Amino acid sequence: MLFIIAWRNVWRNWVRSLIVILAFTFGLMGALFIASMSNGMVERWIQTTIDNEIGEVRIQDSTFMATNEMQYAFSLTPIQKVLDDTKSIRSYSPFLSQEVIGSAADKTTFLTLKGIDPMLEKKVTNISNYMIEGDYFEDSAAYHPVLLSSKTAKDLNVKLGQYVAFSIITKEGLSQNEGFKVVGIFNTKNDMIDKRYAFVLRKDLQSAAGLGSDMINDVSIRIDKPDLHTEQVVSALESQLPEKQIKTWDQISPELKISKTSTQAFSYILVMIILIALVFGIINTMLMVILERTKEIGMLRALGMNKRKIGTMIVLETLLLGLVGGITGNFISYSVINYLGKTGINLAELGDFKEGLETFGLGTMLYPDLELSFYTTVTIMVIITSLIASIFPIRKALKLDPATAVRD
Amino acid sequence: MNSYFKLAWRNLWRNRKRTLITLSSIGFAVLISSFMRGMQLGTYDKMFNDAIRSTSGHFKIMGKGYKEEPSLEHTAEVTQALDSLLKSLSQIERIVPKVESMILASSGNYTRPVFVFGVDPELESFQSGLDRNIIEGEYITSNEQSVLIGDALANLLHLSIGDTLTLYGSGYHGMTAAGLFVVKGIYRHPNKEMNKKFIYMPITAAQYLFYMDNRVTGLAVILKDPSLTEKTQSIVESILDTSAYEVHHWKELNKELVQNMEMDNISGRLMLGILYMVVGFGIFGTIFMMTMERRKEFSVMIALGMKRIKVATVVVIETFYIAIIGGTTGLILSIPLIAYFQNNPIEITGEAAEMYYQYNMEPILVISDSPENLINQLMIVLLMSMIGSMIPLISVFRFDIVKILRGR
Numbered sequence: 161m162l163f164i165i166a167w168r169n170v171w172r173n174w175v176r177s178l179i180v181i182l183a184f185t186f187g188l189m190g191a192l193f194i195a196s197m198s199n200g201m202v203e204r205w206i207q208t209t210i211d212n213e214i215g216e217v218r219i220q221d222s223t224f225m226a227t228n229e230m231q232y233a234f235s236l237t238p239i240q241k242v243l244d245d246t247k248s249i250r251s252y253s254p255f256l257s258q259e260v261i262g263s264a265a266d267k268t269t270f271l272t273l274k275g276i277d278p279m280l281e282k283k284v285t286n287i288s289n290y291m292i293e294g295d296y297f298e299d300s301a302a303y304h305p306v307l308l309s310s311k312t313a314k315d316l317n318v319k320l321g322q323y324v325a326f327s328i329i330t331k332e333g334l335s336q337n338e339g340f341k342v343v344g345i346f347n348t349k350n351d352m353i354d355k356r357y358a359f360v361l362r363k364d365l366q367s368a369a370g371l372g373s374d375m376i377n378d379v380s381i382r383i384d385k386p387d388l389h390t391e392q393v394v395s396a397l398e399s400q401l402p403e404k405q406i407k408t409w410d411q412i413s414p415e416l417k418i419s420k421t422s423t424q425a426f427s428y429i430l431v432m433i434i435l436i437a438l439v440f441g442i443i444n445t446m447l448m449v450i451l452e453r454t455k456e457i458g459m460l461r462a463l464g465m466n467k468r469k470i471g472t473m474i475v476l477e478t479l480l481l482g483l484v485g486g487i488t489g490n491f492i493s494y495s496v497i498n499y500l501g502k503t504g505i506n507l508a509e510l511g512d513f514k515e516g517l518e519t520f521g522l523g524t525m526l527y528p529d530l531e532l533s534f535y536t537t538v539t540i541m542v543i544i545t546s547l548i549a550s551i552f553p554i555r556k557a558l559k560l561d562p563a564t565a566v567r568d
Numbered sequence: 569m570n571s572y573f574k575l576a577w578r579n580l581w582r583n584r585k586r587t588l589i590t591l592s593s594i595g596f597a598v599l600i601s602s603f604m605r606g607m608q609l610g611t612y613d614k615m616f617n618d619a620i621r622s623t624s625g626h627f628k629i630m631g632k633g634y635k636e637e638p639s640l641e642h643t644a645e646v647t648q649a650l651d652s653l654l655k656s657l658s659q660i661e662r663i664v665p666k667v668e669s670m671i672l673a674s675s676g677n678y679t680r681p682v683f684v685f686g687v688d689p690e691l692e693s694f695q696s697g698l699d700r701n702i703i704e705g706e707y708i709t710s711n712e713q714s715v716l717i718g719d720a721l722a723n724l725l726h727l728s729i730g731d732t733l734t735l736y737g738s739g740y741h742g743m744t745a746a747g748l749f750v751v752k753g754i755y756r757h758p759n760k761e762m763n764k765k766f767i768y769m770p771i772t773a774a775q776y777l778f779y780m781d782n783r784v785t786g787l788a789v790i791l792k793d794p795s796l797t798e799k800t801q802s803i804v805e806s807i808l809d810t811s812a813y814e815v816h817h818w819k820e821l822n823k824e825l826v827q828n829m830e831m832d833n834i835s836g837r838l839m840l841g842i843l844y845m846v847v848g849f850g851i852f853g854t855i856f857m858m859t860m861e862r863r864k865e866f867s868v869m870i871a872l873g874m875k876r877i878k879v880a881t882v883v884v885i886e887t888f889y890i891a892i893i894g895g896t897t898g899l900i901l902s903i904p905l906i907a908y909f910q911n912n913p914i915e916i917t918g919e920a921a922e923m924y925y926q927y928n929m930e931p932i933l934v935i936s937d938s939p940e941n942l943i944n945q946l947m948i949v950l951l952m953s954m955i956g957s958m959i960p961l962i963s964v965f966r967f968d969i970v971k972i973l974r975g976r
Contacts, residue, residue: 176857183849190842194835228724229678261670261681266742267639268670270681270765317637333677351824415923422920430839433604434846440596441850444589448857451585510834516827 162469166476170484173449177481180445184485185492187434188538192493195427196528200501202423203529205522206409206416212286213353214412215253215380216390219397220405224377230258230331233375234404242400243379248389251283252381256365260326262358264316271312271358273326275365284380287346287359294320294344297361304364306340309354310347318342326358331370338368351519424534431538435545438482442546446478446553457557458565467558474557475550482546490535500528572878576885586861590854591894594953597847598898599905602945604843606906608836609936612829616818618929622696624821625664625788626797629804632814634785635821640669640740643783644813653807654789659796664691664788667774671737671745673717673767675725682721683766684735686774686784696928698755698768705729705753710770714752718763722754729754733767739778747777758925848952852959855887859960867969880964887957895946895953902942909935 170177210216219239224232236254243252256275261268278297282288287307288296297305306324308316318324325337340360348354366373383389390408397406410417450457460470507513508524517524580587620626631644644650646665654663667686672679689708693699698716699707708714715733717725727733731751739745749769757763775781791800797817805815819826866879913932916924921931 173860176853176860179849179853179856183846183853186849187842187846190838190845194839194842197835226723228680259681261672261737263738266641266738267637268738270670270683315637327672327679327681329679333679335672335674335679414919415926418919418923422916422923425920433600434842437596437600437843437846437850440593441846441853444593444850444854445857447589448586448854448861452857452861507831511830513827513831516824516831519824519828 162473163476166473166480169449169473169477170480176445176448180442180481181485181488183441184438184482184542185489187438188431188486188489188542189493189496191427191431191434192490192530192535192538193497193528194430195534196493196497196501196530197505197526198423198427199420199531199534200527200529201522202420204527206420208350208522209352209413209416210409212290212348212350213357214409215284216383216386216409217381217394217397218407218409218412219379219381219401220407221377221403222405225405228258229333230329230369230371230377231333233331233369233371233377235374236376236379237374239379239401239404242397243381246393246396246400248384248393250382250384251280252379253277253280253284254362254376254379255281256362256369256371256376257378258329258365258369260328262312262316262324262326264318264322264324267316269312269315271326272356273328273365274357274359275362276359277362281359284382287348290346290348291344292347294342296344299343302341302343304338304340305343305361307344307346307359308342309357310345311351311354312358313342313345320345324358328365328368330368336368338364340364349518349523427534428537431541435541439545439549442478442481442549443552445481446474446550447556449477450474450553450557454560454565457560458562461560461562462566470557471554474554475547478550478553479543479546482542482549486539486542490539493530494535497528497530502527572881572885576882576889579882579886580889586858587890590851590858590890591897593847593850593854594891594894594949595898595901597844597851597949597952598895598946599902601840601843601847601949602899602902602942603905603909603935605836605840605941605945606909606935606937607933608833608840609938609941610934612833613936614934615825615829615929616822619822619825620790620794620818622928623788624816624818626791626794627789627801627804627815627817628821629787629789629808629813629815630785631783632810632812635814635816638785640738640778640780640783640785643667643740643780643785644787646782646784646787650808650813653804654787657800657803659791659793659800661790661792662691664688664695664790665771665784666786666788667771667778667780667783668785669737669774669778671735671777673721673725674734674736675727675731678725680721680724681765682735684774684777685766685768686771686777687768688771692768701755701757702753703756705751708752708768708770711772712752712770713747713749713773714769715749715773716753716755716768717751718766719754719756720760720763721765721767722751724764727751735777740780740783743779745778747773749773757928758922759928760926844948844952847949848956851949851953852956855953855956856959859883859963862960863963863967863972866964867967867972870969871973876965880961883960883964884957887953887960891950891953891957895950898949899942899946902945906935906937906942910937 221232221234233256243249253276258273260271260273262271292310316324320342323339323341325339327335328338329335363373366375383393394406394408457470504525504527506524507526514524629644631642634642654660665688669684671682671684673682689710703719708716729751733749733751735749736746791797801815801817869879870876913934916931924931
């Protein structure tokens, strides 16, 4: 009964109600849209970093990680057996890496040299898809081949077919310059990868460092349906390789996870600011409503409707205003975000952002994305906001003295 | 004309409650939008100031070609003439010379590639607060053959205070740079990569190590008044020998940062737009209700012979009064609010704070106190209110007084 009265009250002055409802709808649409953009950006950053650089799970050695000394490289054979027997592992790439100074003529640059098995690495990272010159270790007879990013090649001023020297540190801890021939140039459009890595064959790095062909210091693992299987793979590996450290992508690169949580926090803050602004709008509208209906409320009271019912009626009215707007806003946002999530937004059309995006390894295409839980949380926030907004008008309405209100 | 103003003013206070509601919705709009924009602008300012202070200066003088190809061959010679030129410019607060290059650091059987920074110890402590990060030993002073290393590097190379570190690599004109340095202090920076890779020494020691005489890789110029950046830069550019030097604005040197901030600014403006929309709806809503309520009053006035145009003028003046009073009140209220957050910036805690430290930033959100921002927000809200006043204006010209006077 009260619900029906409240519903009819909302539509009695439909223009006024529509203004509040539209404010809710558009306010939420905007907030959800911005949240979906920043979330989409972070998600994409995480995914490209996993795809192109770190993989979902890594196997490392604590002594090596602490000392970075080549003598603590470890043997691949026992690990390989475990990896082959573990379910849900899509692919893995064992590698040997070290930080070196790369130099050519008078140019020098810092690099992480990754000694890989090209066929295995191909199934783990996407570097082979980003070749812009030369090829991805096609010529098996080539002597000491190396892949450089186009940025590194430019920094060192070298071209395809020219040599680069790397200061490779051996098992004994000595540094030794080794020449490598540039056979391929890649460009992932991600500075964090392009400015950091150079790829050589694992066997070349192993022999330059004085290590046997079985010795590695890291394994990068890709998982089938990572959302479902990561935990299970990690615990299986942990139980079978107790002396190794099994790390997930967020432990290798904690900043990825932190960015995600802080982006989420900022999105909620944004929704909150918008809701606070909306509260003000609702309070004002409802106060006007009460002012306008002084006589009517007085009449209802005089006819015997008790204070609680009047209060409930006002709460319902406010709640309806908020919910109609909130649900419409959520629904429209959901469809728009899903649509844009498929087609993508080209940020290059908005301005000159290429370099800035590339520092984070993002292309210019942005795919908005928002988890369902965000919509539910926002709807709950809308309900709470409407309830808070109704407090003030209720107090006002209940303070009315029926006798004077009717006569007025 | 005078009587219109008087009439409008009296009208305002005839229905005090209604006026106060409208006033508050306009005041609140100014308050919340200036707060939100202030937060955004404050964040950008802080990012830029940090970058200017810690690395690029307002502009930087480099050797010709250094920006394209950062090698020791493209370093800048600090001649007597350059020195006296810069000293003669009164707008310059200080000049920070730096030498940076890569080199191999070794001790006993351990070798690591590192970045050497030759700095003026006093200026460096002033700029980056490096001296506060010392955890063992002492900070360096000018004119000594000693270095500061990170705690991680100390571990990797098995070094402690007082030990000798060997540095060798290539110097200016391809000469072999080699030298022995005493470890004077060990620092720990929140950025772990830095602790592993960066070593600091007095600039004279670095120049000696690399055979650079009085050459530097960059002279960062910090001005007293940032607004004079372009002007001072062009003065310096016009006097310098452009075949030997190049000068770059901080925006060129921090291109990625500037782009990322611009991108953020788009979403910031979008957020602000949404906020305006929400508060705009609030303002329109209250003005609209006010008009609807007063239709009878207007009709009586028109029936009594007041011309519609005159009624309309009075109504517009009323809205104008409300907008000015409400807007100014909002502005005045936002001053203490902004002052509060300036003195007590919002602190970021937990994991996100770590990330700020890693990028050498304080984990705080700063609000901008730019009066321009406040005025802009006031103007925008006033504009919205004046657009809002079109509602009663149109309504005054359109309603049918007979219908209204006859009863609702």
